[in-house]
Amino acid sequence: MSRMCCLSMLLIMIAGQARFGRAADDAGATVGSQPAIDFDTQIVPVLTRFGCNAGACHGAAIGRGGFSLSLFGSRPADDHIAIAQELEGRRVNLHTPSQSVLLRKATESIEHGGGERFDDSSPAYAMLKQWVAQGGKRLQLRRLTELHVTPSNALLQDVGDSVTVVVIARFDDGSQQDVTSMTSLSCDDPESVSIDRASNRLTVHRRGEHLVIARYLNRVHAIGLGVPLGSNEIDSVTESADGNEGTLVDRFIDQKLQQLRLPASPQADDHEFARRVWLDLTGHLPPVAQLDAFVADRSKDKRGRLIDRLLETDQFAAYWALKWANLLGIDSKSLQREGSKAYHEWLVESFGQDRPWNESALAMLTASGDGYVDGSVNFLRSGNGPDALAELATRVMMGVRLRCANCHDHPLDRWTQDDYHGLAAIFAKLDRGRFVQTSQRGEVTHPLTGQPATARIPGTRDLVSGEDGRVAFARWVTDPSNEYFARAAVNRIWAQLMGRGLIDPVDDIRATNPASHPELLDALARQFAENRFRFRAVIRLICNSQAYGRTSQTTPENVADSVYYSHFISRGLEAEVVADLIGDVTGVDIQYGTEESRDAIRLTDNRIMSETLDVLGRCDREAACESPPLGSGSLSQVLHFLNGDLLNRRLDASQGNLTRWLQSETDDFKLIETLYKHTLSRPPTESERVFWSRQVESATEAASTTEAGSRWRDAESRRAFFADVFWGLLTSETFRTNH
Incomplete structure (x- = not known):
């Protein structure tokens, strides 16, 4: 070896020693006299706390200014490479830590598009500087196991009151630490709740309930803060029915109304109640003779008997099949008319027999065969590709928006890109033509690795070789211990009857979108499971409640309430229902395609030509229709409804x-x-x-x-x-x- 080569090698070795000479041994907990700084559990939270890895900054999909971090630090290994190794390590200066670009940008001592994040006297600056001084390594000293946020909920007495947040992290090495200063705290409405980071106090400035989101590493917690809406204490708002206590539903609704000092509207009269329950359970108005008989009936249990009778009708099965056809996106464009018809009729049969929802879900996820014959097969024929089918399955059966984990880990929930593409990989191994069957081929590419995604049950485990992914996922999602399945179902039923989900939107169940009445939701889920996941038991329970039976007429004290069910929430009707009502009331049928098709609720082809349904704003099932709109659609649709032939021709007939x-x-x-x-x-x-x-x-x-x-x-x-x-x-x- 020449002298020049030897000299070059020596200089490289000297440089390497200077660069990492202050670093601790990887297994060590201290560097010299200073505690070792752990990149994953100390540096990443600081970047999150000051917004560096948020979606509006370097956490964006393409980063900012050539610097890209994982969203909210979800992939610390990649973040360490970006900070300490990219650009030949120029973002950290191990010889003079204070000159590190990472620190100078954050303190805006050099130009920074994101402005100053913290100053050079802050604890965040000191920690980052110390980490750089220790060699800027990723030591992986510990892993987060638990996070406790106090308080989780607080009901304050008046506007202007405040609480102090404390966040304690526990790690797998047995240690625990107060990480409040490294925890990100945010509120969607800063005018409702102000956050003082110097004292970590949350002050409420508006009456009602508000949320503050606390984030540390991959854990997010919702802190609920409330101030009573009313100024006066109120008595129990649920009227005692014939000397008996209120139902399970009313105990929890009543409790919340009392906490918020929100008075309830009185019970609806018989006419209002009859119209409501007939529409909710059959999609039709009560025949006038039956309406008059119901109002004239003086029996104390007449409402309960009416509910029981309507639940047994063919109209109930047909109408609730329509609701779920909209939810499931039964579309003849992708399924063809024959598949759409088979699927719709299978739904009608399921509601008619009160088939357990877990059995239906298992059939939909594991079915194979001819979609023109077996209606349940068509669930797997839905969606434009395996990724869309994964989104549909989790949205319908878990109430989860898994699609938010497509491009990056879900920013507000536990779901990761591995979960999204892993579930899609399960559905990729399907032939999804008219005949559905398992295939040995089919894969999806993980966008992060560029490699085929590993089949995975979301949030749980990767599948082992040879395991039937559809069966494994179906058993997991319908297992009684699954925290999502029953809650998603009863939350949808509640929304369909009460006008708003206990968790709203109904397809966005997550820790950071808590239920308005969490105890009620859990109780309904238990009732659902105890009744073998049958819909009618939950529907009957809700419809018999005082909360369902309240008038929609508001009082001055509860007129602004749209969340707590102090009065019944008015809602729109499906286009098919309005069309049938017009036909029934005017006595002139509306025909659809053929003379035999006169009942819009029972149509199995959602794309049948119908100006009437278009005018009334029917559901476009290429997008999910969780609930019908209140209006009739666009201005042109409204004008056609008001002045067109739909009504005028029938009035003149x-x-x-x-x-x-x-x-x-x-x-x-x-x-x-x-x-x-x-x-x-x-x-x-x-x-x-x-x-x-x-x-x-x-x-x-x-x-x-x-x-x-x-x-x-x-x-x-x-x-x-x-x-x-x-x-x-x-x-x-x-x-x-x-x-």
Whole structure:
């Protein structure tokens, strides 16, 4: 070897010793007299605490300014490489730590697009400087095992009150540490809650309930803060039913209303309740004769008996199959008409038999065969590729938005990219044509590694070689111990009946989106499991509650409440339901495709040509429809609904109900009552009677002095008047909503 080569080697060795000479032994806990700084559990949290690895900064998918970090430090090994090794290590200066680009950018002693993150007198600066001085290594000294955040919930007495947050981390080496200063605290609405990082105090500035998210490493916790909405204590808001205590539902709803000092609206009268429960359970209005009989019934248990009877009808099975067809995205575009028909009819049969949901879910996930024959097979034919099927499966059966873990680990939940692409890898091994069967081929590429993803049950484990992934996932997701399955199902049922999920949105179950009534959600999930995952038991329980039975009319004290069920929440009806109501009430059927298709709720082809359903805003099942819209769609749709043939042709029909009622009912005020009962399922109120009395009076001629009362100019003027009344009721929001 030449002298020059020897000299070069010597210089390299000297440089290496200078660069890492202050570093501790990898297994050590101290460096000289200073405690060793652990990159994973101390440096990464500092980067998160000051927003360096947030999505708006270097945690973005493409990074910022040529510097890329994993989102919220989810991949510390990659972050260490980016900080300590990229650009030949120029981001850290081991010889003069204070000159490290990492520190100079953060303190903005050199230009930094993100501004100053902290100053050179801060504990964060001292820790980073000490870590660089120790050699900038990734020692992996410990691993986080538990995180305790205090308080988890706090009900304060008044606006302006505050609490102090304390965060304690426990590690696998047996140590624990107060990591409050390294924990990120954030609130979506800073005007509601202010965060003083010097004291770690949270101060509430608005009444109601608010969330602060605490994040340390991969753990996120929701801190619930509340201030009563009302200023006065209230008594129990649930009325005792015939001397008995309220249902399981009402105990928890009542408790929350009392805590927030929020008074409840009174119970709905029989007309309001009958219309509500008929629409909720059958998608139809109560026939007037049955409505009158129900109102006249003086039995104390009549509401419960009505609920039981409606749950046993064919209409219940058909309507709830429609709800879940929208949720599952049963689309004849991808499944073809035959597959869509088989799938829809399988759903109707499932609701008709009250088939346990865990059995249905197992069948949907593990089925094989002809999708035109076996309806359950079509779940696996849904979705545009294995990744979309993975998203559908977790959204429907777990209430989880796994798609948020596609490009990076989920920022607000436990799910990782490995979970997302691992589940997609399970579904990749499927032939998903008309005939569904397992294939030996098929893979998805993990975007981080560029390699085939390893099949994986989300948040749990990788599959072993030869294991049937669909069966393994299906058994895991439907297992009674799975914390998501039952809660997702009852949360959806609750939302479909009560207008809002206990967790809202219903497909976003996570620790940082807690339930408005967590104890109630857990109790309903237990009831669901105890009743073998059957829907009717939960529906019956909810519909029999005082909370469900409240009027939708608000009081001055609860008018702003849209979360705590102090009154019934009005909601829109599906386009198919509104179409059927129009056909039923006017007595003129709406045809769909063929003369046999007159019931929109029972249609199995969601893409059948129908201007009516388009005008009413039917669900586009290429996107999930968790709930129907309150309005009728775009401005053009609304105008068509108000002025088009859908209503006008039916009001003018010679064989329609209006023609028949005009001929059979000569008393104008009884005719108005007939129109009200058929559309709004109630007689007009006293103020409405006064209003219509004046309208009739102004529309008629004065009778001669020898006659009492008044008379219409002719039959056509009477028809035109009542056609306008009928039209006004049919186009009202009251008619097109359940309330």
